[in-house]
Amino acid sequence: MAVTHDVSPQLDDLVVTAHRIRQSIESVIEGKSDVILLTLTVLLAEGHLLIEDVPGVGKTMLAKALARSIDCPVRRVQFTPDLLPSDITGVSAYNQQTREFEFKPGPVFANIVVGDEINRASPKTQSALLECMEEQQVTVDGATYRLDSPFMVIATQNPIEMEGTYPLPEAQRDRFTARIAMGYPAPSAELEMLDVHGAASPLDKLEPVASTEEVQALIAAVRGVYVSQPIKKYAIDLVTATRQSPDLRLGASPRSTLQLVRAARAHAALAGRDYVIPDDLQELCVPVLAHRLLPSIEAQGQRRPPEQVIADLVRRVPVPEAQAR
């Protein structure tokens, strides 16, 4: 599909395609449309997603449903304490026939990589994902291999399980565009789930609804979404506010500003808009920023999680250029 410079018709396609993907995922996961929208947003923003929640709420199901809905190579890695970096990136093995070392690509060579229970792996293995996520390339034995586009890592992790877990270091958390929590489904949704899942796994019936090329075109269209100067300044204001807040020990990084704006573009595009408005940023602030921040001792003492701190900041930072007075 050719990328045209005229955005609006492209956005119509985008909205239609995105809607198809959403419906496809929703047929598997009931009553989580906001989570699904956020997942799509991250996909179109060329970012990576960290899903954090208690076991059994459908984290892996979401990742798999997204992967299935797009007709693209999907790999899944179950992270365990004994997992090695080469198990992710791939190894160079000696080929007896050609008498050469040959690179055997690891599971990371796919369009969508589902890293299950990522916090169970050792930091060494976790950091093997770093290069892939940020630079979309893998370097093994001095040779660099490019990864395909789109490339998205969907990692899940368990927050309350303490034993045998290695919390993700800040640097690695910073590489995820957004962190979402699934949350328990509503009773009605859970009831429906019982009916549907009772017979067979709905995942098996899921057919791809979009091709890799279509997703690439969508990503290109998102890049064309207009971000006005005031909006850029607003994003900087929001991020700066986290750096100055006495409730936070570590503020958001410049990388997070970039990812916030990128995600806002995708969010706007999914809403069929070819420009970003403050509401996009406001809605994305918590999922995009919260996992990168460290609360101060005081905030911890007051039981104020970073999510709440950010929500307060969003309520305080003035919207740009809209000041009539």
Added chain:
Amino acid sequence: MRLPIASGVATGAVAIALYPLFQGGAWFWSSLGAILVVTGIGVLAGHYRLPGWLVPPAQVLAVWVYLTSVFAGDEAWARAVPTKESVLALAELLATGFADIQRFAAPVPDNDGIVLLTCGGVGLIAITVDLLAARLRRAALTGLPLLALFTVPAAVVAEPISWPTFIVGALGYLGVLVADGRERVSHWGRAVLVRRTSSFTVTRPSSDAGTLRLSGRRIGFTAIVLAVLLPLLLPPLEPNPLFSFGVGNGAGGGNSISIPNPIVNLRGQLSLPENSTVLTYTVSDGAARYLRMYSLDVFDGEQWTMSEPRGRPEDRTSDSPMPPPPGQGADLPVTPATLDITVSEQVRRLSFLPLPYPASKVTVEGDWRPDRDTLMVFSTRNTAGGLTYQVVTAEPEPTAERLKAADPAAPAIRERYLGLPESLPEEIRELATRVTKRDSSQYEQAIQLQEFFTEKGGFTYSLATQGHDGPALTDFLIRNRTGYCEQFAASMAVLARVLGIPSRVAIGYTGGGSLSDQWQVRTHDSHAWPELYFEGTGWLRFEPTPTGGAGQGSATVPSYTRPEVASATPDEPITAPSADPGDSDPTGGTAAGRRDRTLDLDSGGLPIALDEGMPPAARIGIGVVIALLVALIPAMIRWQLRARRDRHHTRQVKGPDGEDPAGATALGAIRRESAVRASWAELDDALCDYGMSRQASESPRALARRLTEQYGFEPEAAAALGRITSAVERMLYARAPGETGTLRADLRSVRRALAATVTRGRRIRAVLLPPSTLLRMRGLGGRVLDGFDRLENIQLRRPTGKGA
């Protein structure tokens, strides 16, 4: 460290106010030296942490050494250490200083004695201020010694202290308070910010102490500005009451007006810096009356004095009406009038009632008795201060014919009121006959005398003359012809006696000035005037003193003494034959006649005329209208703003006419944008007016959502709101805003929907006192204050860095 310096600066700043007391500037530099010595000791004591009780004695000692070295260096050992001789020299200098201060009036020459006194005084004040501020840490109390220093020039010099001097002094005091506050706040410690990471680069803009200091300064400046401006804004108060203290009539009577000696005191009252109110009164016919207290009947060649009044117990005002006025005929036409007089409580030791002449009935509390001959009412037990009493007066209205035909006075009168000393200079007698026509009647001669003083003689009214005695009388009449009411009255009375007209001098007050519906008599209205006797009419007031702006401001000339009236009266009906000696005795002309001359001719009378011309109700009405207009200013600003925004829509609708297409689209886009901006601003203001302001972090879309949900908008209002916010959103954030259409109708429907959700009171307030405009005004005020802060930072940074 800060406080001693601030105290020194404050004392120096207030000492500047002493400037008008001196002729030179030497005193200031010497005093500055004393202040520096005190401050230096204070600073050193702080530096070496000396005990506080030791500092004031050390400072006294240091000031002593300083004074010795400056004023008695020759006698001192090594020019500084006090010796017995130096102490004696200082004491001698002090004595001369005291004597000089008694002798000279301000501005005094700054000779050694006076400068030594000033230096010592300023040094003592500096020590007290330093003690209060730096040792006892009671900075606010330093206002008392500083105020004491401030009152010296205020009490001595007639002019009020100029406002720049006041501001400098107030700033000095403020400096002490600020220094104390900073010292105090610095003990609180500094806020420690918990920051673990080095990525934090943005420091907090200001510490807590800085903010406190800023608001403290703002309050201080506002207080000073108010203190200077507010008195100017209150019309009845002149600006000087704030800056001048007491009446200061020499006797140092504090806040009282003492009237011990009628004639000596007159000039004092006339030239007093403060024009205190002595009494107020209302008259039944509304016209002002001269109020007489004393009648001086004896001229001893130097002075007019009063023979002792005799009050009989049976004449007591509470028991009987007043005795009949001497010499007034029963057939004389009179104008009755009733006066209600209230004497100010500040008046002390006044045992004579100010009364119109002739009074026929006085209703007053206490034991007051009239003197039968002069009709003075006095008391040996009570004083007039704070009294309220009622007087009925029967004012005679003699005609010129009657006066011209008056018989010679009765012998008793002639004996008492024609006495002149043998020593009266011949030239004065000659003058009396020269300025009058020999063959005219006594009444005509009296008028000629009055004309001589007011018009023909070339007299000048001035308060800057000495008292009245023999040589001074000659001086006044023959040589410089400059004086004030006392000289004029006394001279005319003397000349009248020379001509054989019985005369006496009355001391009291003119009618004063009009204050709404009553008359107000102030110390400046003190007056002396001659009373001349005509048989059948009695005692008549004359007015030789120039009136109006170049004379006694509130004095008036009686109509019967004005030639044009006097000679033009023959056609007036004569109500009674004049040939009835012994029973006619007028005092003044008609009430209207008394005032009109000053009102018509003198600029000084103009404000009074204005006052009289406007009834109180009208003035209140005008005041209310002005207040309403002022109160409506925000509403008018709001209305005008709305109209201006409305014009943007009109322009947008009209569109570009007769221009090239490219320019037209560009212009159209600009107009569209301004129209959208105007609607957004208007919506914002409307919300503010209705008390549902948009939060700063609320985007247009979020605002629309909130309003629609919160106030349950009708679908069409919600749609209109949506159109506005979407247009705003596109205009602000989209690449190309696109077509917006006119938003005027949408704005109107949103406004209606908003108005429907609030109470009626809120709606009325939104129109009359729109909060959006008030907020904008407050913002403007804040910016003005910010400007002041910046100014202050530019100009005062150095002194604050160095000193306080």
